[in-house]
Amino acid sequence: MAKITFITTGKETITLEGTSGSVMQLAVDNNVPGIDGDCGGVCSCATCHVHVAKEHLAKTGKASEIESDMLELDDHVNEYSRLCCQLEINEELDGVVLQVAESE
Amino acid sequence: MKKSALPDSFEKARVETGIGNMDDQNDPVQMVLGLKDVRKCAHNWKTFQSGAEPGRIVVPSEVAIRKIRQIPFEVDPPEHKDYRSLVEPWFKRPLEDDYKAALTAQIEAIVDEMLTKDEVEVVEDFSLRLQSRALTLLLNTNYEEALTWISWGTHVFRSEGEALDGSKANILYDYIDQQINKARKKPGADLYSMLLSAEVNGKKMTHDEVKGVMILTFAGGRDTVINAVTNSIAYFAEHPESLDKINNEPEITGKAVEEFIRYFSPLTHMGRVATQDTQVCEHAVKADTRISLCWASANRDERVFENPNEIVLDRKTNPHVAFGFGTHNCLGATHARQIMNILLATLSKKVKSIEIVDHKDNIEDLDQFKRKVGFHSLNVKFNVR
DSSP states (O other): OEEEEEEOTTOOEEEEEESSSBHHHHHHHTTOTTOOOTTSSSSSSOOSEEEEOGGGHHHHOOOOHHHHHHHHTOTTOOTTEEEGGGOBOSGGGTTEEEEEOOOO | OOTTOOOOTTHHHHHHTSEEEEOOTTOOEEEEOSHHHHHHHHHOTTTEESOSSTTTTSSSOOTTTOOSOOTTTTOOTTHHHHHHHHHHHHHTGGGSHHHHHHHHHHHHHHHHHHHTSSOEEHIIIIIHHHHHHHHHHHHTOOTTHHHHHHHTOSOSSOOTTOSOOHHHHHHHHHHHHHHHHHHHHSOOSSHHHHHHHOEETTEEOOHHHHHHHHHHHHHHTSHHHHHHHHHHHHHHHHOHHHHHHHHHOGGGHHHHHHHHHHHHOSSOOEEEEESSOEEETTEEEOTTOEEEEOHHHHTTOTTTSSSTTSOOTTOSOOOOOTTOOSTTOOTTHHHHHHHHHHHHHHHHHHEEEEEEEEEEEEEEEETTEEEEEEEEEEEEEEEEO
């Protein structure tokens, strides 16, 4: 079980609980604005872009090369960027805070 | 070689130089073949523009058969965003429950119909009809309009054997003019009416701007969807275990859809015009010449995809560019994904196996390369589960 908090671009705070699957799917299933998951979570569309709160980077770990390559060309990428379809829900993620990235 | 296979014709050139060459009506194209290069060029809309002369970024060029600018496809930022923001919510309607239910009913009905027949020619009797019926949902028009579109046959712009057919294109243009005029006289809830009543930057859209959106909508999702559907049938015919896998593990359907679309890459490539002298992969690209973003080659890039020439049904990481990349990525992707998701679910539920009886490959002539993109005809027998 993990508590995951999303902060939308409209500054709304949404806290959800998940047990498994990807963070993207949890967000989409709960209609978190700004997280679309167009490609179903295979790291192909970058519509699940989030910024991990600085203090929680250890919870999420680093992006793979494929994920980084996708993020690199996003206009709103920064050093805290992740595609949350690549974040698997597990206990390590408990308490993480994710800022939904601005879209194009 | 398997009949359902779509070989990667670009491998040698992609590995050796990263660029292919194609002459097209005296407006040559340097084809960008590697995934990273394709993404970089797609992202760089300033250097590689879409807002060139109408028809020029399509390969083969449509400059000779069309004066209308396709919108938002042939518009650069910043104007691009205004048009895109207008149509994007409409093209996301396939996510709605009503839409999904209507599309499911259509696809189940046509699959059921095929299962009553002894033998089926998939391209004309299944894929074209499925694509056209589904399009009535996207346009939110009367179901009967599909009959007109089906009567045009599989190639809107091209007759079999010819790359471009101006007189066939005029059939589409005249039809769209008629529909726009009809909607102007009697507004409804269809896409024509939505566009006519909308404002972009405080101004109503002109007839030609509405026409530009509609030509794109018809042209963009015709051959591509038809090929994706037909290729899926061919694949299942030669891999019956995959029908069972999807039936037993329906949760992989979404991944299977993305993997089919990656492997089929129904849109082989799309052009851009260089706005300044530049280079790609150490090859000079002069200003006012064309490159193309070769999605089909990028999607088989061995540096990115493991076993790139295999369909791995549950491929977990799949950074394909079959729907393009960047600001002009495919507006029809939501609708196309929905069609494919429902098609795969329906086939896996109802069909046990498929037998290919006859086939005629559809091979694109790309000068340096010849690429199989699908079938001109595919005769099969379906066996019910």
